[in-house]
Amino acid sequence: MATRDNTSLVDLFVARATEAAAKVERIGRAASEVRAAVARATEGLSSLVVADGDYLQSDIFSSLRTIPQVIPKPTDDQLATADAGITEAFAGVARSGSICVAMGPPLRSAASLLMPLHVALLPVERIVLRPRELFEQTGIGAEAMQRNIIFVTGPSATADMGPLVRGVHGPHRLHILVLE
Amino acid sequence: MAAPPAPAEAYDAPRAVANKRDKSALLRAIRMALGIESDAIRRNTQTFNRNRYREAAALPDYEALKDEARAIKERAIGHLPDLLMTLETAIRARGGNFYLASTAADACRYILGVCQSHGAKLVVKGKSITSEEIRLNHTLEGAGIEVAESDLAEFILQVADxxxxxxxxxxxxxxxxxxxxxxxxxxxxxxxxxxxxxLTKFARGRLRQKFLKADVGFTGANLVAADTGTVMLVESEGNIRMSSLLPPVHISLAGVEKVIPAQSQMGVFLELLPLSFNGKLTSYISFLRPPLDDPPFALTGRPRKKREFHLVLIDNGRMKLRQDPVLQESLYCIRCSACMNCCANFQTVGGHAFGGETYCGGIGGAWEAGTGTLENARFSDLCTGCSRCVNNCPVRIDIPWLNEVLRDRLNRSSAGSPLASLLGIVSFVRGDDRRASAQKVFFANYHWYAKWGARTRAFANGVIRYGPARRLMESLVGVDVRREIPPFPAHPLVRAARNLPPLARAGKRAKVVLFPDVYTNYGLPQRGIATIKVLRALGVDVVVSDAIPEGRAALSQGMIATAKKHARHTADALLPYLDQGRDIIVIEPSALAMFRRDYRHLLADAARFDLLRTRTFDPVEYIARLSAKSGRPARDLFDLARSPVGSRLFVHSHCQQKTLGCAQPTEALLREIGFDVATSSVECCGMAGSFGYKKEYYEMSMAVGEDLFGQVRAAEAPDAGGARALVASGTSCTEQFHAGLGRPVLHPIELLAAILKL
Structure with a gap:
């Protein structure tokens, strides 16, 4: 149900997230299509971690686990050295180009933080216009109030050493797949 | 030939001049900052500043958000004791620990106790300025615990001490x-x-190992919600996420003022706080209700422990600050740094000079005084009261007023001197205000010297150009000999205005009273004459009031009792004109700002302040309104072809004009007439009233001015079209241009007077 407004919201999200140095792709949500997109995004990497989702259909995640590089049940030592983490995004914020990651399910926090690449799956209907909507008492805000959430805007970055450097302690690259 | 730059060893180490109880430390810190830190500080603060302006301008409800944030903070600080109880219940209900520390030592003892109870050997730490306030690293390291600062900036500071x-x-x-x-x-x-x-890769590699092996993760907190115990953590590097996620124990430290009533209110700050720093959301902003459900991280061979969370809130002077009728406002601060980034002085020397042992910038004085002693706030002398921070503060703190009050208290707590007493008595300074330094007493009463200078013009103009006399002035009252003092005019404005022909035409028309501020009256009366000429040509009935000090000079030296007296007398003198239906015109922007902003604090009667605030205008602002009201476009009133300086201008608006919103109408009017207007983007020229005249601040003032001079040079480069006439409304800005570029400066009203069509 891509209304005219919804389309411009998604366009704004894509533009802002791209400005924030995330890579953004819009794809369909058939499990096979998502799997192919993730495989492309992680091509050449040797170890991947997949965290379960809350909102997307579970066959997407079971299909992702069939990518050969995915570590089925990673130990903490493997989490510390894996190349990429794949998680669902709780929400997207168009005006700031942010995604929100809700903590809780196993591996979600680690997979969105410890690896050099974070691939986030964002259901298109969960994009809102502005950050504060996540704090409203209704709609997506009411859900967010119950969770530990992190607003993620682009990859980790610092200017402490002089020039802007992307990739500090957190992921060096953020790849957002908007699922339509 | 310029002297070669001194080697770094020639300067004091920042730590050695961190405490500025003694003013000589402030002066050494300024020298150090100008010598080795200024370039990086200017580049960084000005980048933050530009980014904030750009994004704030794009946010349609920026002003409404600030009102909302202010209201939340007022309520939070007002109900703080209740909120702390609510918060403690919320934290404990989730299985967390809550500790309210009364002093820095108390907080350090508690945190050390938690670390020791876990046999901690390594604490990994996210950035927390509050932990600097309590010298936490010193305590932990003293007990043999390794502290790894993981924010790269803090990592640098830890390495550099x-x-x-x-x-x-x-x-x-x-x-x-x-x-x-x-x-x-x-x-x-x-x-x-x-x-x-x-450098980033090197630090990242070292710190990654620390995250994986840390026994305790330590973070600050940007805000804490009392109803749910939610902690807001703002960062860009990911180190705070790691510190709060990976180790089994998480300790979060914050001042009690960080508590707000409800999690639902955090959305306002999510939008305002990062915006006010650098324009955009930082990479990671976490809203956590620890202890987290995720199991703590444990590499092979390390024990898998249960999660533990401690929220440590500290008072350390804040509850007392809360009772302070003026400084209480500082507790609304959300530490976004906007007041630093938009401050011309801060942009030039940074927080090692414009700051104390922990807190810096315009807001830093109140914080150092509140968490330490009043004397620690002495560095706030670097606040010139230019007011640029006022509109940029997301919680609308009147920072210049806090600094004027701190200065007043510092004046009163000092011993005074015979010279200051003498100067104070002859110039009618209020009792306790005479305890300020002789320099402050001198500058606070410039009107008195100006009046006598004008009366003894031939003699006085000789004195201010006579070397030995100037050297004596420098040693007695600290007026730098390198600064030219503008000569006293043959006729102050009030006298000169009497000789102007009155308006011939009668009838119903706009009526104003021109207030001859001391700077215009005794320094640049031609600006007043031009104002009268233009207004009368536009059919305005103009009279000139008596010349009395409006109080800016006294206020800027922190002599509030004297400033209040001046404000009262000025209001008494001008209110009858308002009763006659006259609006007030004030030419010098810093005097105008007294009527529009500062009298809020100086006049006991809010209704009188409101009358003055709403009916006082900058001359060009007033003309722009007249033009709009009458429907006569500016081009019908003024003729560009008559301009004595051509059509290319460089307009530098005064800092107070920008804050009051009179800069834009001036620039717009000049453009409408057809001028090619280049504008400065500096926040302040660096002279800032008395600041640049003071011997100890001369170098700093000129360094601030260099930014403005550079913009003029860029706007006049051959590929930018070449020379432009300098236009500035402020008396200080005019003097600063003379000093830096040695060129004439016109007030926009003088230009308008020259190109009148009528």
């Missing part, structure tokens, strides 16, 4: 070259340490 120079980007005084030299000196490694990428 320096205090923060900014509360969001604490090592922004370091250039890549200086970090490279520091790391090469301190670390023996084969890794390359030259570029920003290489």
């Amino acid at each position: 320096e205090q923060p120079s900014h509360n969001v980007a604490p090592a922004m005084h370091y250039s890549t070259e200086r970090i490279s030299a520091l790391f090469k000196r301190k670390f023996s490694t084969s890794e390359p340490l030259d570029t920003g990428e290489e």
Whole structure:
């Protein structure tokens, strides 16, 4: 149900997230299509971690686990050295180009933080216009109030050493797949 | 020929001049900052500043958000004791620990106790300026616990043993070259340490190991919600996420003022706080209700422990600050750093000079006084009261007023001197205000010297150009000999105005009273004459009031009792004109700002303040309104072809004009007439009233001015079309232009008077 407004919201999200140095792709949500997109995004990497989702259909995640590089049940030592983490995004914020990651399910926090690449799956209907909507008492805000959430805007970055450097302690690259 | 730059060893170490109880430390810190830190500070603060302006302008409800944030903070500080109880219940209900520490030592003892109870050997730490306030690292390291600062800026400071120079980007005084030299000196490694990428990679590699092995993760907190115990953590590097996620124990430290009533209110600050720093959301902003459900991280061979969370809130003077009728406002601060980034003085010297042992910038004085002693706030003398921070503060703190009050208290707590008493008595300074330094007493009463200077013009103009007399003035009252004092005019404005022909035409028309502020009256009366000429040509009935001090000079020296007296007398003198239906015109912007802003604090009667505030205008602002009201376009009133200086202008608006919103109408009117207008983007010229005249601040004032002079040079480059006439409304700005560029300066009203069509 891509209304005219919804389309411009998604366009704004894509533009802002791209400005924030995330890579953004819009794809369909058939499990096979998502799997192919993730495989492309992680091509050449040797170890991947997949965290379960809350909102997307579970066959997407079971299909992702069939990518050969995915570590089925990673130990903490493997989490510390894996190349990429794949998680669902709780929400997207168009005006700031942010995604929100809700903590809780196993591996979600680690997979969105410890690896050099974070691939986030964002259901298109969960994009809102502005950050504060996540704090409203209704709609997506009411859900967010119950969770530990992190607003993620682009990859980790610092200017402490002089020039802007992307990739500090957190992921060096953020790849957002908007699922339509 | 310029002297070669001094080597770094020629300057004091930042730590050695962090405490500025003694003013000589402030002066040494300024010298150090101008010598080795200024370039990096200017580059960084001005980048933050530009980014904030750009994004704030794009946010349609920016002003409404600020009102909302202010209201939340007022309520939070007003109900703080209740909120702390609610918060404690919320934290404990989730299985967390809550500790309210009364002093810095108390907080350190508690945190050390938690670390020791876990046999901690390594604490990994996210950036927390509050932990600098309580010297936490000192306590932990003293007990044999390794502290790994994981924010890269704090990592640099830990390696260099320096205090923060900014509360969001604490090592922004370091250039890549200086970090490279520091790391090469301190670390023996084969890794390359030259570029920003290489330095980041090196620090990341070292710190990754610390995250994985830390026993305790320590973070600050940007806000805490009382109803749910939610902690807001703002960062860009990911180190705070790691510190709060990976180790089994998480300790979060914050001042009690960080508590707000409800989690639902955090959305306002999510939008305002990062915006007010650098324009955009930082990479990671976490809203956590610890202890987290995720199991703590445990590499092979390390025990898998249960999660534990401690929220440590500290008072350390804040509850007392809450009772302070003026400084209470500082507790609304959300530490976004906007007041630092938009401050011309801060942009030039940063927080090592414009700051104390922990807190810096315009808001830093109140914080150092509140968490330490009044004398620690002495560095707030670097606040010139230019007011640029006022509109940029997301919680609308009147920072210049806080600093004027701090200055007043410092004046009153000092011993005074016979010279200051003498100067004070002859110039009718109020009793306790005479305890200020002779320099402050002198500058606070400039009107008195100006009046006598004008009366004894031939003699006085000789004195201010006579070297030995100026050297004596410098040694007695600290007026720098390198500064020219503008000569006293043959006829002050009030006298000169009597000789002007009155308006011939009668009838119903706009009526004003021109207030001859001391700077215009005794310094630049031609600006007043031009104002009268233009207004009368536009059919306005103009009279001139008596010349009395409006109080700006006294206020800027922190002599509030005297400033209040001046404000009262000025209101008494002008209110009858308002009763006659006259609006008030004030030419000098810093005097205008008294009527529009500062009298809020100085006049006991709010209704009188409101009358003055709403009916006082800058002359060009008033003309723009007249033109709009009458429907006569500016081109019908003024003729560009008559301009004595051509059509190309460089317009520098006064800092107070920008805050009051009179800069834009002036620039717009000049453009409408057809001028090609280049404008300065500096926040302040660096003269800022008496600041640049003071012997101890001369170099700093000129360094601030260099930014403005550079913009003029850029706007006049051959490929930018060449020379432009300088236009400025402020008396100080005019003097600063004379000093830096040695060129004539016109007030826009003088230009308008020259091109009148009528």
